[in-house]
Amino acid sequence: MVLRKNILITGASSGLGEGMARQFAARGRNLALCARRTDRLDELKAAYPGITVVTRPLDVNDHDRVFTVFEEFRGELGSLDRVIVNAGLGKGQPVGKGRFDANRQTLETNFVAAAAQIEAAVGIFREQREGHLAVVSSFSAIRGLPRNLTAYAASKAGISAFVAGTRVELRRTDISVTEIRPGYIASEMSARSGSTPLLTGAEAGARAMAKAIEAEPKMAYVPSWPWVPLSAVMRVLPAGLLAKFS
16 A cells, blocks of 8 residues: 555545544644635644644635645645545535525536546646545435435536546556545534434544545445445435435
8 A cells, every 4th residue: 555645635624524634644644734714724733743734725616726725735745645635515405496506506516626626636646647536426426316415416426427537547647546435424514414314423434534545446435334235225226215315
């Protein structure tokens, strides 16, 4: 296994991003952390004085800024060994109910902005001739889902296809590409969704995410139980039962 010393994580101020940052910090990795809110990034930086932690404010929908921030991080750390594309949004609404604004924001953040982060990361890796790209998709990418998850699932399915194409493009290089599909893990996003079945605790979920990313597989469901077997069920589930996952 290649030791990835310098790790960039987007959306690192809360939820899975913050949890993964803490997991990698505990492993002694240097971190480049960005999010719209920097106060919590600074708190995390102060908690780990034994490693190098650099931070930047970043709204990933400012695509030009994504490229600038990634290059600044590489300049400060000397290299970027792993980039975790994690920043995302989960505020979709049922189609045709007058909330296209929410669905558009979800699609733009989870697909277009994620694509910008992938472009920025892979551009740096091509120059370095190596690196590891890890993209946080979702279990929801497997199928179209109803109600508030329609735009969210579509955005994740789209970025999953983008990641798969990127992997094929880079197959003859020393750049590895991983897609992570989390199940339901406790976070601020899941808290807004109300009661969620099969919910994994935040710390256990972040630990499973970090472990999966360290292994650098092509794709991983996290946690593996129950989401690996459920992924097979999800593909053949009758449409009438899909509401159980939304």
